[in-house]
Amino acid sequence: MLRVPLGVAGICAGFSDRYDGDMAMTRPGSESNRVQLLGRELGNWTWLNQVHSRDALLVLQPGQHCGMEADACVGEHPDSVLSVTTADCVPVIMGSSEGLMAAAHCGWRGLEAGILDTTVRLMASSGAKSIVAAVGPSICARCYEFSRTDLERVESCVGISLGGEDQAGRLTLDLAKGVNWILSRLGVDVVFLSDQCTACSGRYFSARANGDVERQVSAVWRDMDKV
Ligand SMILES: [Zn+2]
Numbered sequence: 001m002l003r004v005p006l007g008v009a010g011i012c013a014g015f016s017d018r019y020d021g022d023m024a025m026t027r028p029g030s031e032s033n034r035v036q037l038l039g040r041e042l043g044n045w046t047w048l049n050q051v052h053s054r055d056a057l058l059v060l061q062p063g064q065h066c067g068m069e070a071d072a073c074v075g076e077h078p079d080s081v082l083s084v085t086t087a088d089c090v091p092v093i094m095g096s097s098e099g100l101m102a103a104a105h106c107g108w109r110g111l112e113a114g115i116l117d118t119t120v121r122l123m124a125s126s127g128a129k130s131i132v133a134a135v136g137p138s139i140c141a142r143c144y145e146f147s148r149t150d151l152e153r154v155e156s157c158v159g160i161s162l163g164g165e166d167q168a169g170r171l172t173l174d175l176a177k178g179v180n181w182i183l184s185r186l187g188v189d190v191v192f193l194s195d196q197c198t199a200c201s202g203r204y205f206s207a208r209a210n211g212d213v214e215r216q217v218s219a220v221w222r223d224m225d226k227v
Helices: 030-038 108-113 115-125 148-158 175-185
Strands: 002-005 011-015 056-059 072-075 081-086 090-096 101-106 131-135 163-165 171-173 189-193 216-222
Touching: 011 090, 030 216, 056 115, 072 081, 072 115, 081 090, 081 101, 090 115, 090 175, 090 216, 101 108, 101 115, 101 216, 108 115, 108 148, 108 175, 115 131, 115 175, 131 175, 148 171, 148 175, 175 189
Parallel strands: 056 072, 131 189
Antiparallel strands: 002 011, 011 216, 072 101, 081 216, 090 101, 090 131, 163 171
């Protein structure tokens, strides 16, 4: 797992890879994999039933909203571990010096639906003033073959060109570019941007490249020793 301190309020981001094991939340073995990953009790984790929506939930107690349909969770409890799972979508971990943290799952549908907007808004309404983000591994612009119709839909929502090309000259989507653009538009300072591709690096589970059903987890927590 890659650990990235966000540099605010002891908030840490963690991005697992295939060597950490399957973190798909409802699959056998994933619970012990998660506990092993951070050494935090399972009851402290919030994980979601992700549906490519724009819904972000406020977590007031550790473990609250587990299994609920949503694509982001926001909270500040020092014992909370907030998490999302991904294979090729973009995991976005955020934090603020006020102690607010968030984990968001953003694929092209979530980007279009505005999941990052609602997450940042919920952080702000909960007291976050300036927000920083760590953007985890996702499918790269050379691997994500995409239809022109869907590309035009996403581009018209995001407002910039997001097209790319794979080795065979087929149209692709640069999902991470869209995520970065929206984050900067929302005034979020991206302090870490992974250069790893889930499809072509070999280090990650990828639904698109391998048909993997396993998932990475991206988590955020507060390390109170570092506050
Ligand atoms: Zn790639």
